[in-house]
Amino acid sequence: MTLGFPPWRREALRTTLWVVPSGLLVAAVALFAVTYHVDYRVYDGATSLPSWVRIESPDGARQLLSALAAGVITVLGVVFSVTIVALTLASQQFGPRMLRNFTRDLGTQTTLGSFVATFVFALLTLGTIGGGNRPETFVPQISVTVALVLVFANVLVLIYFIHHITVSIQLPSVISAIAGSLSKAIDLQFPLAPEPGAQRIWATGRSVTNLRELLGSEGSVVTATKSGYLQFVGYERLVGIAAKHDTVVQLLHRPGHFVTHGLPLARIWPPAPAHEVGAALGRAHVTGPHRTLDQDPVFAIDQLVEIAIRALSPAVNDTFTALTCIDWLADGLCTISERDIPDGVHRDLSGAVRVVELGPSYPRMLNRAYDKIRQAGAEMPAVAIRLMESLGKVLAYTRDEAQRTALLRQAQMIWRASQAGIREQEDLLEVRRRYDLLTTALTSSRNAPRRAGPVQAGSLEARHPSLVQGIGEWAESQRGEEGQEAHQHGGGGDEGDEERGMRRQGAAAGWTDALASKRPGEGQHEDHR
Numbered sequence: 001m002t003l004g005f006p007p008w009r010r011e012a013l014r015t016t017l018w019v020v021p022s023g024l025l026v027a028a029v030a031l032f033a034v035t036y037h038v039d040y041r042v043y044d045g046a047t048s049l050p051s052w053v054r055i056e057s058p059d060g061a062r063q064l065l066s067a068l069a070a071g072v073i074t075v076l077g078v079v080f081s082v083t084i085v086a087l088t089l090a091s092q093q094f095g096p097r098m099l100r101n102f103t104r105d106l107g108t109q110t111t112l113g114s115f116v117a118t119f120v121f122a123l124l125t126l127g128t129i130g131g132g133n134r135p136e137t138f139v140p141q142i143s144v145t146v147a148l149v150l151v152f153a154n155v156l157v158l159i160y161f162i163h164h165i166t167v168s169i170q171l172p173s174v175i176s177a178i179a180g181s182l183s184k185a186i187d188l189q190f191p192l193a194p195e196p197g198a199q200r201i202w203a204t205g206r207s208v209t210n211l212r213e214l215l216g217s218e219g220s221v222v223t224a225t226k227s228g229y230l231q232f233v234g235y236e237r238l239v240g241i242a243a244k245h246d247t248v249v250q251l252l253h254r255p256g257h258f259v260t261h262g263l264p265l266a267r268i269w270p271p272a273p274a275h276e277v278g279a280a281l282g283r284a285h286v287t288g289p290h291r292t293l294d295q296d297p298v299f300a301i302d303q304l305v306e307i308a309i310r311a312l313s314p315a316v317n318d319t320f321t322a323l324t325c326i327d328w329l330a331d332g333l334c335t336i337s338e339r340d341i342p343d344g345v346h347r348d349l350s351g352a353v354r355v356v357e358l359g360p361s362y363p364r365m366l367n368r369a370y371d372k373i374r375q376a377g378a379e380m381p382a383v384a385i386r387l388m389e390s391l392g393k394v395l396a397y398t399r400d401e402a403q404r405t406a407l408l409r410q411a412q413m414i415w416r417a418s419q420a421g422i423r424e425q426e427d428l429l430e431v432r433r434r435y436d437l438l439t440t441a442l443t444s445s446r447n448a449p450r451r452a453g454p455v456q457a458g459s460l461e462a463r464h465p466s467l468v469q470g471i472g473e474w475a476e477s478q479r480g481e482e483g484q485e486a487h488q489h490g491g492g493g494d495e496g497d498e499e500r501g502m503r504r505q506g507a508a509a510g511w512t513d514a515l516a517s518k519r520p521g522e523g524q525h526e527d528h529r
Contacts, residue, residue, distance in 0.1 A: 021116050021117075040143045069123055072118050094174055179300075224262065241248055241284065249268055249354065251358070256296035308373050330391075342359050388438055395441060411439065
């Protein structure tokens with residue numbers, strides 16, 4: 001935790017437009033209190049000022065501050081208007097669920113806060129010039145000078161804001177930002193190694209299978225007290241509660257699922273302490289009107305998929321945006337393929353099972369990334385080809401047969417959808433070539449010899465240098481072929497289909513041979529991490 005706040009609370013504060021501006025407003029008031037104290041000491045003669053800090057006329061100071069305050073509040077209105085326009089465009093182009101990515105942007109929040117803080121500082125300074133209990137000749141020279149400095153700083157902030165807002169609403173920037181959030185969520189939920197100092201817990205007590213049977217047959221049901229998306233579950237707290245009452249809790253939903261008031265949320269066994277544990281469970285989870293990324297990396301996958309299927313809709317018809325989303329989805333799946341997926345079982349320090357949940361599933365995440373895009377782009381050869389190629393990239397990172405089976409299932413569905421939706425035979429042939437290449441690579445990876453013992457950790461190139469080289473040669477041959485075909489269409493000659501097909505088959509064979517020549521031991525990788 002940071003500043004004593006749990007992750008869900010920090011995320012809630014991060015996605016508001018008032019926290020950062022309010023903090024800067026408080027900072028402006030505190031700064032004014034300091035400068036005003038120094039100004040009074042200067043007026044009393046206790047402190048002297050540099051020669052360049054001289055504002056002798058109270059009327060001149062009032063006019064200056066009035067102009068500054070009026071200008072700042074006017075620009076603040078423009079900044080708010082630009083922000084609202086950006087949010088409106090984002091909602092229409094990217095979908096309403098993308099708005100939270102803009103409202104949580106620190107650049108926008110800081111810009112709003114800086115103008116609000118400068119306006120308040122100028123008003124406070126304006127109110128201290130003469131009149132009241134102060135001498136009529138009193139001029140807070142330090143405060144006026146600081147107000148001028150703040151205005152100049154706001155000019156720089158305004159320049160930054162104009163640049164920032166024009167860059168942030170561009171599709172590549174939005175997609176890249178979501179992909180970055182996906183990467184952070186993956187690192188948080190599926191770390192490469194245990195946290196430093198983490199204690200290894202040995203399993204004791206009943207087996208998970210036996211506990212699931214008991215929970216299903218004898219467990220007491222705890223219903224949800226509030227409808228909404230499950231945003232956060234305090235697993236450590238829940239384990240402590242279950243250990244205190246010597247019981248087991250089965251969560252029927254995981255973060256990202258929608259829970260309905262009055263329907264089952266969890267089961268508890270033995271059922272005797274169900275009332276106490278159920279009340280504690282209500283305090284150990286958070287529901288809200290929307291999903292968050294804290295414990296739900298699939299949410300980032302869904303955001304990328306939403307942008308892709310919007311781009312593929314007849315109203316937008318932006319294929320290249322969909323292809324960009326597919327590329328970033330493949331990047332995230334490559335990372336997920338390398339990680340150990342938790343089994344959804346949480347134990348106490350003695351090793352006894354205390355919390356059982358619906359753990360994340362690799363096939364589920366793979367299907368969430370590909371299914372809707374495959375369905376929306378079933379008649380688009382470019383989408384089918386890119387989906388096949390992205391599966392080939394993910395294949396290079398897979399570690400076990402279950403992952404490869406899930407990839408093969410997805411490739412088969414893409415191929416069947418292409419057969420049903422693509423009418424041009426040449427386009428269908430291109431999809432078929434990618435499909436054959438992928439299935440051949442899958443078969444080769446299954447038949448590759450294996451070595452007992454641990455596999456050294458490292459980059460993909462260090463683990464499979466021949467595979468990376470083969471993929472690179474295959475991609476280079478495709479680019480070279482496209483360039484050669486373009487040259488030939490421009491009058492440079494005419495290559496026969498047979499010769500072109502032979503070259504493609506040779507490139508595919510190079511990739512397949514590279515897969516077959518991988519270092520053995522890949523299938524045992526997950527057992528030694």
